[in-house]
Amino acid sequence: MPGAGAAGGSAARRAAGLQVVRAAGLGGLVRTAGEHGAEGVGSTRTLPVLSQLRALLPGGGLRRGATIAVHTSSVLLALIAAASRAGSWCAVVGLPALSPIAAAEMGIALERLALVPHPGTEWTTIVAALLDGVDIVVAAPPGPVAPVVAGRLAARARQRGSVLMPAGPWAGADLTVAPVRGAWGGLGAGRGRLRCREMTIQARGRGAASAPRQVTLWLPAMEGVLPPVTRPLPSAVPDTDAGFGGAAALGAAVDAGGVENVRALRRVG
16 A cells, blocks of 8 residues: 555654664654654743844744744854753754864853764754654754654644754745844954854744744853853954855755854863
8 A cells, every 4th residue: 555655654754864863862752643742742842042043033032833944053053042051952963064163162061962974864853852852952954854754743842842953045934044144253453363253143944933033142252151242252253154164065955154163163261
């Protein structure tokens, strides 16, 4: 029967994806759909974000079940930092250049950060499996994602109460977060070190998020995490980084630009 064959193929793909998840050491983290359904998705429907980012998001946090597309790696790390510190598990799929050092400097709890840098051909199945049991799943596609696949993953996030956070453009995202302006600071008259970056971030989406919202932050800051900008920094250098560094590997779904900057970025002084 054609239906039985399709069901068998789907089950085989899911089994292959779960094997990759277990090989990455995440087998105890991902639960079956039945276990997740019995426990429910919890009473907290919004995961926290850093206070300086709350104005970007409807409800002031990451709504469970939402799909939030993020267009640059530093903003991505900033968005998941508070939820990670508060006890949420986060998974990052398909971003081999993402630096755990940069994640830790942003305040992410590495003991609750699962990395699947090379998901291979089972990318979709692995993301779906992680959505079953992880609070936030960051997913960098290996190429363009068909709208039907994007819709299925978004529906799974809604069903499981997870947050799907695609790295780059995503058809049907509830919210898209991207930098619109930026400038590096720290250089004097032809000498010095890049010490911090002023970045204006915009979020816009559907429904309550249809009106664009903006915040301007130091990201990274000379000290601490994400203080708001209160004055311009002298000798600012225009910032052209607006995406993820693995553009060639990730294809059209990810903007060209700067995950290598995340890896190399260390606060000085």
